[in-house]
Amino acid sequence: MADIARKAAAHWEGDLKGGQGTVSTESGVLESAQYSFGTRFENGQGTNPEELLASAHAGCFTMQLSALLSNHGHTIESLDTDATCEMVKDGPGFKVSRLVLKVRGKVTGSDQADFEAHVKEAAEKCPMSRVMQGNVEIVHEATLES
Secondary structure, three states: OOOOOOOEEEEEEOOOOOOEEEEEEOOOOOOOEEEEHHHHHOOOOOEOHHHHHHHHHHHHHHHHHHHHHHHOOOEEEEEEEEEEEEEEEEOOEEEEEEEEEEEEEEEEOOOHHHHHHHHHHHHHHOHHHHHHOOOOEEEEEEEEOO
């Protein structure tokens, strides 16, 4: 039995290129958010699975980093993580090939080397990173701001 379970749902109507769908989350934060071929492959208005994966990864990683920094006595003014989910053509379809996380932090009591060490540890412990390890290249760029 799971310690934590979160739910989301997708609905789709029509074929791949002409159809459209919606995604919703149990929390209600996403409610019938539109997605389609155009939002996924042509930058149309709406969301897509890769954008949702990038946001989930950025959120999870940033929380993990916050926990580690706090546990080591650092005071966090802010942490900002930009995530980019990259896909490549792979045979007859596509695959997520790489996720790039660029994290910037304003942290009291840390220097660049210490911050990078915490980013590396967060990368090893973040649940979203762990689910992708061995399947997707994950790149981290860390910048400590003053």
